Amino acid sequence: MRKLILSLLLVISIVSCKKEEQSTKNFVLTGNIKGLKEGKLYIQRVNDTLLVPIDSIIISGDSNFKSEFDLESAEMLYLFLDRGVTNSLDNNIPFFAEPGKMNIETSLDFFTSDAKITGSKNQELYEEYKKVVSRYVDRDLDLITKRFEAYKRKDNAEIAKIQEEQDALKKRKYLYSVNFAKNNPDAEISPYIALAEISDIKFKYLDTIKKYMSPRVSKTLYGKKFMEYYAERQKIEK
Known part of the structure; x- marks a missing residue:
């Protein structure tokens, strides 16, 4: 009996320690x-x-x-x-x-x-987003190098051509970002990307992101910041 009581006390002690170790x-x-x-x-x-x-x-x-x-x-x-x-x-x-x-x-x-x-769904989505966007960034760096060389040659025609490519590249990057936010309306990463990556995009695209954003996300840290920014841009547009 004494051994049984000691064993029970030991088990209770171990359980209590584990509970204390659990984070609040x-x-x-x-x-x-x-x-x-x-x-x-x-x-x-x-x-x-x-x-x-x-x-x-x-x-x-x-x-x-x-x-x-x-x-x-x-x-x-x-x-x-x-x-x-x-x-x-x-x-x-x-x-x-x-x-x-x-x-x-x-x-x-x-x-x-x-x-x-590991351990965060938003982090997984963020890494997915960065993987695609890095391709646009790398291509833009290549174009910047070519543009610099064209400036040295004073090749205005080539400079204009490269500028067109950069503008088109930026547009594709922005459209990808908008679609990414649309496709992940219940993830906090969506309003974060809108604010951190494409805040200067045309208002109609911000409006699209807002319409797709879930009610839950709109009440989170970045959701609230996005809604505030959206309201400011809306005033400007009017």
Whole structure:
């Protein structure tokens, strides 16, 4: 009997410990930075065009990390690695956080490019979007190089031709962005793309995005910001 009571007390103790370990926050970010032995990480968000820290994590010997806090809505956040005296530009990973559990696996040497982010549907959609848009960006960079060469040759006809190509390329990129937002009306990434990528697009396209956006998304962080921007543009259009 005594052994049975001790066993029950042990089970109760284990269960209680597990309950204590469970986070009371609605967002938990875990991860690992291969090769990082000492350093400091910051979780940041944009506030009035500036990146401000939400949480900081000290790495000392163990390259695994964890951060927990409450998210009111899905939001683009940034994992920043403080490299101290180095001036590396490879130190900020954007990730589309949403309530729940997310994980970021990367390396010290290729902090941004090696990043593997899981646990967020909005992040998956964001990566899908970036993959397509990167093709437009790469093509535009090629055209910029050709245009520079044409300027050096003073070839006005070629300059005009390249400008037409760039205008057409921009239009295709913008139309893809609009269709992406239309096809994902219940994802917070849609109003974010409208604001961050194509805010200067013609009003009729903003109107299209608004009509397709779900009522739930319109009440989220970026949904509200989009509706405010839409109202401002609407006044201008009138």
